[in-house]
Amino acid sequence: MPSPIRVTDFSRIVFFTGAGMSAESGVPTYRGKGGIWKEYDFESCACQEAFERDPDHVWEFHNYRRGLVRKCEPNEGHRLIARCEQVLPSVTVVTQNIDGLHQRAGSKRVHELHGSLWKLRCDRCGWRDEDFSAPVDDLLCPACKALAATTPRGTPVYKRPGIVWFGDSLSGSVVQASCQALDASDLMISIGTSAVVFPAAQLPVVAKRAGATLVEINPEDTPMSELYDHCMRSTATEALTELCQGLPSGS
Ligand code: NAD
Ligand code: ZN
Numbered sequence: 583m584p585s586p587i588r589v590t591d592f593s594r595i596v597f598f599t600g601a602g603m604s605a606e607s608g609v610p611t612y613r614g615k616g617g618i619w620k621e622y623d624f625e626s627c628a629c630q631e632a633f634e635r636d637p638d639h640v641w642e643f644h645n646y647r648r649g650l651v652r653k654c655e656p657n658e659g660h661r662l663i664a665r666c667e668q669v670l671p672s673v674t675v676v677t678q679n680i681d682g683l684h685q686r687a688g689s690k691r692v693h694e695l696h697g698s699l700w701k702l703r704c705d706r707c708g709w710r711d712e713d714f715s716a717p718v719d720d721l722l723c724p725a726c727k728a729l730a731a732t733t734p735r736g737t738p739v740y741k742r743p744g745i746v747w748f749g750d751s752l753s754g755s756v757v758q759a760s761c762q763a764l765d766a767s768d769l770m771i772s773i774g775t776s777a778v779v780f781p782a783a784q785l786p787v788v789a790k791r792a793g794a795t796l797v798e799i800n801p802e803d804t805p806m807s808e809l810y811d812h813c814m815r816s817t818a819t820e821a822l823t824e825l826c827q828g829l830p831s832g833s
Contacts, residue, residue, distance in 0.1 A: 586812075587769070587795065587797055587812055587825055588825065588826075588827060588828055589666055589670065589769065589771075589825050589826055589829060590670070590828050590829060592670075592768045592769035592795070593670065593671045593672060593768060594671070594672040594763075594766050594767045594768050594769070595666060595670060595672065595673045595674070595767060595768070595769045595770075595771065596673075596674050596675075596676055596763050596764050596767040596769070596770045596771070596789060596794075597663050597666075597673070597674070597675045597676070597677075597771050597773060598676045598677075598764075598770060598771065598772045598773070598775070598785060598786060598789075599675060599676070599677040599678065599679060599684070599772075599773045599774060599775065600677075600678045600679065600772075600773070600774045600775025600776065600777075601678070601679060601774060601775070601776075602773065602774015602775065602776075602799075602800060602801075602817075602818060603659060603660070603677070603679060603683075603773045603774040603818050604654070604657070604660075604679055604681050604683050604774075605774060605817070605818070606657040606658075606659065606817060606818060606819050607654040607655060607656060607657045607660070607681075607683055608653070608654045609650070609651055609654050609679075609681050609683070610650070611774075612776075622643060624748060625748070626639065627639070627640055627643040627644075628640070628643070628745070628747045628748055629747045629748040629749050629750075630747060630749060630750065631749070633740070633742060633747075637721065637740040638721070640743075641718060641721055641740075641743075644699065644718075644743045644745075645717040645718060647699055648699050648700070648717065648718075649717065651681045651682070651683075651699060654681070654683065655683075655686075656683045656684070656686050656687035657683075657818070657819055658819045658822070658823065659773070659818040659819040659822045660683050660684055660686075660687035660689070661687045661688070662819075662822045662823065662826045662829070663675060663684065663687070663689055663822065664684070664687040664688035664689045664832075665688075665826070665829060665831070665832040666826065666829065667688075667689055667690060667691060668688075668832035669829060669830045669831075669832055670829075672766075673691065674691045674692075674693065674760075674763040674767075675689050675691065675692040675693065676693045676695065676760040676763065676764065676785065677692060677693070677694055677695065677696075678695050678696050678775060678779070678782050679694075679696070680694065680696050680697055680698050680699045680745050681699060682698055682699065682700050691763075693756050693759050693760045693763070694756065695746070695752055695756055695757070695760060695782050695785075696745060696746040696752070696782070697743075697744045697745040697746045697753075698712075698744055698745065699743065699745065700712055700713060700744075701743070701744025701745075702718065702741045702742065702743065702744055703741070703742055703744050704723035704725060704726060704739060704741060704742065705739075705742055706723070706726055706739050707723065707725045707726055707729070709723050709724065709725040709726070709741075710744070711741075718741060721740050721741055722739070722740060722741065723739050723740065723741050726739045752781065752782075757781075760785060761785070761788050764785060764786070764788040764789040764792065764794075765788055765789070765791075765792045766792070767789050767792060767794040768793075768794050768795065769794055769795050769797070770786060770789035770790075770794045770795070770796050770797070771796075771797045771798075771799065771825065772786055772796070772797070772798045772799065772800075772806075772810070773799045773800070773818050773821075773822070774799065774800060774818050775800070775804070776800075776804055777804040777805055777806035778804075778805060783805075783806060786806060786809060786810075787809065790809055795811050795812075796809060796810045796811050796812075797810060797811065797812045797813075797814065797825070798810040798812070798813045798814065799814045799816065799817075799818055799821040799822070800813070800814075800815070801815055801816060801817060802815075
């Protein structure tokens with residue numbers, strides 16, 4: 583049955599996105615068919631302990647992921663969400679994705695709950711960088727390396743991907759900003775998330791409590807489906823095309 587919901591009938595919208603949002607761009611999801619964790623053992627690739635044990639291996643995996651995502655383009659769904667932000671009063675993206683495709687499509691207000699493939703940091707000295715371009719060949723923090731050259735006790739340390747790995751905590755300020763947007767929303771559209779990874783999976787409850795209308799876009803049922811007012815069992819681009827009917831064109 584066609585959804586009676588149109589984004590143009592709402593003024594404070596939050597798009598809550600997961601890996602399925604980028605599936606039509608060719609970015610592998612985590613679970614299900616083609617899920618990246620079927621191919622890689624995440625315990626040896628995506629946690630702090632693995633990074634301390636074997637940073638080269640962890641970087642090999644992350645450079646592989648950066649390479650995969652660099653070849654992908656934002657899809658029509660990403661573009662529609664960016665257009666909503668241009669032409670509607672208040673639109674926020676809260677994403678579990680680390681691929682940067684929302685920003686590449688033009689979205690400006692994006693909260694990345696799980697960090698970004700394109701952010702790098704050094705946990706020792708606080709150095710940070712955002713580099714969309716090449717693979718990370720020089721794995722050492724440039725600031726610590728410079729210090730190591732001048733002090734006998736300073737040993738250089740590895741740059742760390744700015745991603746929330748297994749066992750890491752989410753950034754308090756990102757969660758707070760996301761909850762604020764959800765608490766103020768009148769429409770929350772969840773797209774392509776299996777809703778089993780906590781605490782992110784719990785965030786739609788904030789919008790529910792605030793009295794927002796909740797829409798779930800996912801070809802499959804999820805453990806959170808019952809929370810939603812409308813479930814659209816289609817892909818991100820198909821469902822967004824329907825919800826965005828009548829949306830004025832952006833600049
Ligand atoms: P997910 O892979 O768990 O779920 C993807 C969802 O997208 C599925 O429910 C699927 O039905 C749906 N989907 C597939 N194609 C779609 C399409 N074209 N349009 C709309 N929906 C589509 O991804 P997730 O929910 O984003 O995972 C949450 C978080 O879990 C991730 O951000 C990641 O940080 C974390 N994580 C999970 C694992 C793991 O599974 N062990 C590993 C690493 C990270
Ligand atoms: Zn450093």
